[in-house]
Amino acid sequence: MAARADIDRIERLATGQDGVVTRAQLIACGATPDWISRQVTRKRWTRLFPGVYLTHTGRPRWRSTARAALLYAGRGAALSHTSAAFHHNLVDSPGAMIHVSVPHERRIRHQPGLLIRYRRHIPQAWGRLRATGPIETVLDLIDLPTTTEDEAVSLLCRAVQRNFRSEQILDQADRLPRLRHRRLLRELLSAVDLGVESALEYRYHRIERRHGLPRSTLQSREALDGTWLRADCRYARLGVRVELDGQLAHPYGRTDADVWRDNAVTVLARELTLRYRWRHVTVTPCLVARQVAIALRSRGWAGMPRPCGPACAVASLGEHRQE
Structure with missing residues (x-):
């Protein structure tokens, strides 16, 4: 059995490691293999990976599982991809697996819940919970x-919102000698620089x-009726606005605040508001283009929309014009 002083050392060690310790660390603190086994069999501790233990029972926090994965993977390991993105608050869900990158010359036995990526060049990684940097993580995921x-747009928007400039990401x-979606990356960053804040806005x-x-001008702000209002897309000179309602933001259609805003825009700004949801923009984009074009032309736009293909819905506007 470990001496009392050794148990104190183990507790301090676990506190600094999100409640997780390794078998090697325990033995260095004076614990015996039998004593370690008893902590698990008596349900005082939980074995997360071979030779890595959580020093309490119950469902482990994500951070504890991630720490255990790094300790299990050993030298040179770093959280990467989805796990690093969650750690840096670039995605909202960590997913079902812990993603860890390790030097390519090492080999680690597969474990449930752990995805090992062997890499010749691991991006720069740091932190108490060692992870690839935010920009490196974004590029890893885009690749x-x-x-x-849509996921790439969301990642880049979150990165820019965290004050990472487009030039930093492009630099x-x-x-990187190889990047699968380099052209898409440049296109998306150009859109983000224009004000795009979501995948729906990019579409x-x-x-x-x-x-x-x-x-249109994206994310236009103005004060109406004593309240600051923001339009997703605004054609200011033509008096037309487009509001884009994502499923997560407005799962049941317009909110009370949306209705109040639309009324203020109509009454005080005398502008027309068109509102579209995910299905409209993703499934029927040509119909959206047609309706927006009709609205813009009703407000004085002298141009004509361009069909994107033979079956595009906006083609009929040109036919009506000829008649």
């Missing part, structure tokens, strides 16, 4: 073939570009 365009990307920005619509 994955499974990352969707880091230019140092609407793309609708404008593909259909030759005027470019």
Whole structure:
């Protein structure tokens, strides 16, 4: 059995490691293999990975599991990809697996809940809970073939909101000899610089570009009726606004605040508000372009939208014009 002084050392060690200790650390503190086994069999501790223990029972916090994964992976290991993104508050969910990058020459036995990535060049990593840096993590995720365009937009928006400039991200990307979505990265960062703050806004920005619509001002703010209001997209000179309601923000349609804002815009600013949701923008983008074009032309826009293909809904506007 470990002496009392050794138990105190173990408790201090666990406190500094999110409640997690390794078998080697315990033995260095004077614990015996039998004593360690008894902590688990008597349900005082929980074994998270081989040779890595949580010094209490109950469901472990994510940070404790991540710490255990790093201790299990050993020398040179760092949280990366989704785990690093969650650690840096770039994504809202850590996912089901702990992602850890290790030097390519090492080999680690597979464990449930742990995804090991062997890499010749691990990006710069640091911190008490060692993880790849925020920009490096964003580039890692964008480089994955499974990352969707919408997910890439969300990542870049979160990074920019955390005061990482587009130039910093591009500079880091230019140092990578291989980056799967380099062209997409530049396109997305250009959109973010224009004011895009979500994947839905990026999709609407793309609708404008593909259909030759005027470019709206994104995230326009003004004071109306004593309240600061913000429009997702605004064609100020034409008196038209477009509000984009994401499923997470407005799961049941317009909120009371939205209704009050739309009424203020109509009464005081005399502007027309069009409102679209995910399904409109993603499933029927050409119909959205057509309706926006009709609204803009009703307010004085002299241009015509450009069909994006033979079956594009905006083509009928040109036919009506010819008649």
